[in-house]
Amino acid sequence: MSPQPDSGPPPVRAAPQVRSGIDIVQISRIDESLKRFGGRFARRLFTLRERADSDQPSVLAPQRYALRFAAKEAALKAFDLAHEGINWRDIEVVPSEGGRCSLQLHGKAARLVDPTATSHICLSLSHDGDYAVALVVATCRDARAVDPH
Amino acid sequence: MSMTMTDTATLDAKIRSVLHDHGRLNQDAQSITPETDLYQAGLTSHASVNVMLALEGQFDIEFPDQMLNRAVFSSVQAIRSALQELGAA
Numbered sequence: 001m002s003p004q005p006d007s008g009p010p011p012v013r014a015a016p017q018v019r020s021g022i023d024i025v026q027i028s029r030i031d032e033s034l035k036r037f038g039g040r041f042a043r044r045l046f047t048l049r050e051r052a053d054s055d056q057p058s059v060l061a062p063q064r065y066a067l068r069f070a071a072k073e074a075a076l077k078a079f080d081l082a083h084e085g086i087n088w089r090d091i092e093v094v095p096s097e098g099g100r101c102s103l104q105l106h107g108k109a110a111r112l113v114d115p116t117a118t119s120h121i122c123l124s125l126s127h128d129g130d131y132a133v134a135l136v137v138a139t140c141r142d143a144r145a146v147d148p149h
Numbered sequence: 150m151s152m153t154m155t156d157t158a159t160l161d162a163k164i165r166s167v168l169h170d171h172g173r174l175n176q177d178a179q180s181i182t183p184e185t186d187l188y189q190a191g192l193t194s195h196a197s198v199n200v201m202l203a204l205e206g207q208f209d210i211e212f213p214d215q216m217l218n219r220a221v222f223s224s225v226q227a228i229r230s231a232l233q234e235l236g237a238a
Binding site: 023025033036040044076083084086087088108 | 198203206216219
C-alpha cells in the first residue's frame with residue numbers, strides 16, 4: 001500500500017452555538033400600562049399586525065400584549081441587543097401555522113443579527129394565571145451571529 | 150446654554166417623581182442619588198418603558214430609537230442627560 005500524503009490534522013469545525021433569552025412579564029402590569037398610557041403604549045411597542053392580533057378579543061388583549069412584550073425582551077437578551085437602541089417594533093411576533101408564533105426581525109435588529117450566521121430562531125410562549133413567559137433560542141453557525149459594530 | 154444647579158435639581162426632582170410613580174423601585178425614589186443604578190434598585194424592562202412613556206408625556210418629547218437602550222435609563226443622572234439632549238430641560 002502506498003503511503004498517503006500527509007494532509008495534516010482534520011479540519012476543526014466550530015460546533016453550532018446556541019443563544020437563548022428568556023423573559024417573564026406580569027400580565028396585570030401590562031394591562032395597567034395599556035390603561036394608563038392609552039394607545040401610546042401599544043403604538044410605541046407593537047407593530048400594526050401585532051396590535052391587530054392582540055386587540056381581539058379584547059378580553060385577551062393584556063395577555064397577548066404581555067406575551068409579545070416578553071418575546072421582544074427575550075430576543076433582546078438572546079442577541080445581546082439591550083444596549084444597542086432597538087425599536088421594539090423591529091422585533092415582531094407573527095403567528096404561524098398551528099397556533100405557534102415566530103419572530104421576524106426588521107430594521108436595526110435585522111441588520112445586527114447576521115442572517116448568514118444565524119440558522120434558526122425559535123420562539124416559545126406560555127402563560128399561566130397572571131404571568132406570561134417567552135423563550136427565544138437561536139442556533140448560530142458561528143460566534144459572529146450578532147455583530148453590533 | 151449651561152444649566153444652573155437649581156435647574157438640575159428641579160429636573161432631578163421631576164425625574165424622581167416619575168420614578169416614584171412608574172419605576173417600582175425597591176427603594177425610595179426621592180432619596181436615591183443621581184448615580185444610583187436604577188436596575189440594581191429594581192427597575193425592570195417593563196417599568197423602564199413606563200418611565201419612558203411618562204417622561205415623554207411630562208416633557209412633551211419622544212425618545213428616538215438610538216436612546217432606547219439600558220444605559221439611558223440606568224440612573225437619574227443618565228435620564229437627565231438624555232432629557233437635556235432632547236431639549237426637555
